[in-house]
Amino acid sequence: MAAAETSPFRVVHTVCSHDCPDSCAVLVTVDANGNAVKVQGDPSQPVTQGFLCGKVAKYLDRVYSPQRILYPLKRKAGVAKGPLKRGEEHEAFERVSWDEALSSIAGKLQQISDEFGPESILPYSYAGTIGVLGFGSMDRRFFHRLGGSQLDRTICSEAGGVAWNLVYGKKLGTPTEDYKLAKLIVAWGANIHGNNVHLWPMVEQARRNGARLIVIDPYKTRTAALADWHIAIRPGTDAALALGMMHVILREGLEDRAYIAEMTHGFEPLAERVREYTPERVAAWTGMKAGEIEQLAREYTTTRPAALRMNYGVQRSENGGTAVRAIAMLPALTGAWKYRGGGGSLSTSGAFAWNKRELERMDLALDSPLGRPARTVNMSQLGQALTELGQGRDANVEDGPAVQALFVYNSNPGAVAPNQNAVLKGMARPDLFTVVHDLFFNDTTDYADYVLPATTFLEHTDIQGAYGHYFVQLSQQAIEPPGEARSNVWLFGQMAQYMDFTETCFRDTEEQLIRQALAVGLDGRSKNAGMEHISLEDLREQGHIPLAFHRDPKGSPFLPFASGKLATPSGKIEFYSETLARKGKDALPGFLPPAESRWSEGAKRFPLEFLGRKADNYMNSTFANLDGHRKMEARTSQRLEMHPTDAKAREIADGDNVRVWNDRGEIVLTALVDGSVPEGVVAGRMDWAKFNDGGATLNALTSERLTDIGAGATFYSVLVEVAKA
Ligand SMILES: Nc1nc2c(c(=O)[nH]1)N[C@H]1C(S)=C(S)[C@@H](COP(=O)(O)OP(=O)(O)OC[C@H]3O[C@@H](n4cnc5c(=O)[nH]c(N)nc54)[C@H](O)[C@@H]3O)O[C@H]1N2
Numbered sequence: 001m002a003a004a005e006t007s008p009f010r011v012v013h014t015v016c017s018h019d020c021p022d023s024c025a026v027l028v029t030v031d032a033n034g035n036a037v038k039v040q041g042d043p044s045q046p047v048t049q050g051f052l053c054g055k056v057a058k059y060l061d062r063v064y065s066p067q068r069i070l071y072p073l074k075r076k077a078g079v080a081k082g083p084l085k086r087g088e089e090h091e092a093f094e095r096v097s098w099d100e101a102l103s104s105i106a107g108k109l110q111q112i113s114d115e116f117g118p119e120s121i122l123p124y125s126y127a128g129t130i131g132v133l134g135f136g137s138m139d140r141r142f143f144h145r146l147g148g149s150q151l152d153r154t155i156c157s158e159a160g161g162v163a164w165n166l167v168y169g170k171k172l173g174t175p176t177e178d179y180k181l182a183k184l185i186v187a188w189g190a191n192i193h194g195n196n197v198h199l200w201p202m203v204e205q206a207r208r209n210g211a212r213l214i215v216i217d218p219y220k221t222r223t224a225a226l227a228d229w230h231i232a233i234r235p236g237t238d239a240a241l242a243l244g245m246m247h248v249i250l251r252e253g254l255e256d257r258a259y260i261a262e263m264t265h266g267f268e269p270l271a272e273r274v275r276e277y278t279p280e281r282v283a284a285w286t287g288m289k290a291g292e293i294e295q296l297a298r299e300y301t302t303t304r305p306a307a308l309r310m311n312y313g314v315q316r317s318e319n320g321g322t323a324v325r326a327i328a329m330l331p332a333l334t335g336a337w338k339y340r341g342g343g344g345s346l347s348t349s350g351a352f353a354w355n356k357r358e359l360e361r362m363d364l365a366l367d368s369p370l371g372r373p374a375r376t377v378n379m380s381q382l383g384q385a386l387t388e389l390g391q392g393r394d395a396n397v398e399d400g401p402a403v404q405a406l407f408v409y410n411s412n413p414g415a416v417a418p419n420q421n422a423v424l425k426g427m428a429r430p431d432l433f434t435v436v437h438d439l440f441f442n443d444t445t446d447y448a449d450y451v452l453p454a455t456t457f458l459e460h461t462d463i464q465g466a467y468g469h470y471f472v473q474l475s476q477q478a479i480e481p482p483g484e485a486r487s488n489v490w491l492f493g494q495m496a497q498y499m500d501f502t503e504t505c506f507r508d509t510e511e512q513l514i515r516q517a518l519a520v521g522l523d524g525r526s527k528n529a530g531m532e533h534i535s536l537e538d539l540r541e542q543g544h545i546p547l548a549f550h551r552d553p554k555g556s557p558f559l560p561f562a563s564g565k566l567a568t569p570s571g572k573i574e575f576y577s578e579t580l581a582r583k584g585k586d587a588l589p590g591f592l593p594p595a596e597s598r599w600s601e602g603a604k605r606f607p608l609e610f611l612g613r614k615a616d617n618y619m620n621s622t623f624a625n626l627d628g629h630r631k632m633e634a635r636t637s638q639r640l641e642m643h644p645t646d647a648k649a650r651e652i653a654d655g656d657n658v659r660v661w662n663d664r665g666e667i668v669l670t671a672l673v674d675g676s677v678p679e680g681v682v683a684g685r686m687d688w689a690k691f692n693d694g695g696a697t698l699n700a701l702t703s704e705r706l707t708d709i710g711a712g713a714t715f716y717s718v719l720v721e722v723a724k725a
């Protein structure tokens with residue numbers, strides 16, 4: 001008893017802020033000296049269920065890594081920008097005080113703004129943290145007020161997100177917890193085991209109750225290896241498969257007529273369209289047998305409940321938007337949304353109605369030197385933005401002044417952005433002024449003029465939703481930041497002070513920002529739709545609170561699209577989209593092979609389709625610098641996975657060094673001939689250039705071409721050739 005009372009430990013509720021659908025509730029144990037000594041999944045959070053993935057279970061290795069950047073740093077005079085070997089980065093920089101860093105950066109940005117216009121300053125951020133504040137609040141205010149270019153954050157999910165919303169109006173889906181009730185689960189371009197591991201226990205529970213798991217993925221993921229049926233579809237042909245399934249469903253009269261009549265728009269033209277997608281034609285594209293397409297359509301339609309787990313894999317292809325649209329229509333044809341545990345999900349993020357207007361303060365753009373919102377630059381075309389903008393060339397990005405300053409935070413574009421050689425060429429420009437706010441030296445800091453130390457989610461306070469569940473969660477600061485590391489909110493608040501921005505919103509504290517995100521009313525409760533029962537005080541006490549519709553007070557399930565009016569223009573599920581028609585696009589889904597695929601001219605020179613995939617033990621490029629994580633990833637690290645036939649044709653054996661190249665670049669990897677990819681497809685895992693002898697990542701091969709819908713990146717529509725090095 002006495003021991004418990006005097007326990008020197010306290011436990012703090014935080015939230016894993018990495019870019020993962022699961023947004024786990026993480027309990028951090030802190031000792032009397034203020035050091036975190038343990039991280040664990042919160043057992044009371046229904047999705048986290050008390051466990052963390054392998055990456056974050058070892059999180060203290062990251063928090064207390066001796067490699068962390070602890071102080072603001074400035075590039076030493078005379079040291080050119082360019083790749084540095086690991087461990088040598090410190091020699092390129094010298095320590096400066098925060099005051100010196102902030103005043104020098106502010107002075108330089110002011111000078112650039114005066115000389116070239118503020119739009120020549122480009123922020124570059126993505127999802128280093130997906131905490132609401134850290135992802136986009138003070139930073140957005142700062143760049144709006146500054147007049148810096150706006151960044152179109154397309155690198156991950158825009159193609160699929162826009163496509164989903166064209167069909168359903170809102171990114172909602174079957175609650176993760178309900179997947180356990182499904183009798184059929186189709187993981188379609190979704191690497192559940194690697195990227196969304198808290199869905200797996202639900203899948204297992206469903207299977208114990210007799211459910212089947214089908215995985216549609218060209219790559220044999222661990223999820224695929226454990227499936228009842230793995231369909232190794234050819235990359236970029238998913239729209240054809242979905243249309244072929246619709247063909248079979250309608251031909252055999254398996255659709256749910258009553259649901260279609262009540263809930264959908266444009267069924268007749270869709271029915272007409274899918275007539276051309278016979279199983280035979282679809283088989284020729286997808287590499288499946290016609291009978292398999294029929295079997296899949298029948299099993300999907302006649303099993304109830306059937307849940308479709310899409311994630312963002314499918315939409316990284318040139319026609320990925322259309323593919324997501326077509327797949328998303330399947331549960332609307334079969335009425336799968338009517339059954340608890342049926343339907344499916346791409347993302348649940350549409351459920352979180354944060355008060356972004358207040359957080360981001362777009363109106364501050366009117367006070368910028370421009371007096372209007374600035375131009376927009378697509379983050380998936382960073383290479384073009386840095387090398388072609390403002391040069392009067394036919395850049396495929398909105399025009400305007402050349403980029404003179406790049407402010408990077410929450411992202412490692414040197415490793416993760418497509419067309420790496422163009423990106424690095426741009427970042428190496430001696431006239432470009434670059435600031436990077438991060439926790440570690442990485443492929444981007446090698447090109448920085450200033451490197452500023454950032455915090456982990458243990459070291460700052462934030463509030464978070466999720467794209468894989470329906471809980472609002474509070475992440476409380478558990479420990480002091482090491483050295484002089486500071487949060488994104490702190491940095492951009494300070495930047496505003498040093499730029500002499502007088503608006504009081506730049507002095508908001510994290511607590512004030514959280515209250516704004518929640519739109520807290522006089523009664524202390526949120527005014528955001530679905531959050532009306534939530535107060536900051538309750539969050540402090542409970543850590544996580546489900547959204548209203550998901551609270552399930554009467555035991556009634558959350559069925560997002562079973563009935564009622566939707567947020568689409570017609571108020572219904574849209575098979576036919578007037579929105580697309582007005583833009584001169586195909587109002588119905590159809591299949592076009594990607595311009596970079598086995599069907600294109602380019603395949604004569606580059607006959608292999610390349611999948612530059614995520615690593616199971618890293619988070620995009622995050623964690624790749626930590627020895628423990630590298631050990632877990634060792635089997636596939638710096639490997640090119642090949643089919644035995646493709647390897648043999650090139651006289652390549654397992655373990656040989658191979659050169660992988662196309663017109664954009666090349667990378668040398670080690671062949672792994674293990675049957676994880678079908679013939680004609682090769683695959684690699686994301687990593688840092690610093691860990692590759694040739695100084696490249698897989699993105700040396702990927703292109704800046706954009707998706708058909710949503711202008712997203714096309715990481716999975718890439719052709720290459722391979723030879724023994
Ligand atoms: N361990 C780990 N977890 C992560 C991440 C990570 O890097 N590592 N990243 C996080 C991020 S940022 C995101 S966006 C999510 C994404 O999570 P997922 O959507 O699961 O993303 P991907 O791994 O890109 O793609 C999933 C699968 O799609 C397959 N695929 C590629 N091309 C095609 C195709 O044409 N058709 C079909 N059917 N499948 C295809 C790939 O082989 C891959 O196995 O995961 C998050 N979680």
Ligand SMILES: Nc1nc2c(c(=O)[nH]1)N[C@H]1C(S)=C(S)[C@@H](COP(=O)(O)OP(=O)(O)OC[C@H]3O[C@@H](n4cnc5c(=O)[nH]c(N)nc54)[C@H](O)[C@@H]3O)O[C@H]1N2
Pocket residue numbers: 019125126127128129134155156157408409410411412413416417437438439440442454455456487488612613614619620621622686698699702715
């Ligand atoms: N070839 C290929 N390329 C891809 C993909 C792919 O599948 N294949 N996936 C794409 C996808 S889906 C995505 S989402 C992008 C991801 O691209 P990024 O969002 O750039 O993801 P990370 O590589 O995780 O880099 C995030 C960086 O933010 C830092 N960070 C973490 N927390 C904070 C913080 O609080 N403040 C600041 N200032 N920094 C912080 C981390 O240390 C890390 O360096 O990559 C894309 N690139």
Ligand code: SF4
Pocket residue numbers: 016017018020021022023024052053054055056057197198619
């Ligand atoms: S990365 Fe994903 S699975 Fe791992 S702890 Fe974070 S939210 Fe959970």
Ligand SMILES: [Mo]
Pocket residue numbers: 019155156157312
């Ligand atoms: Mo992503």
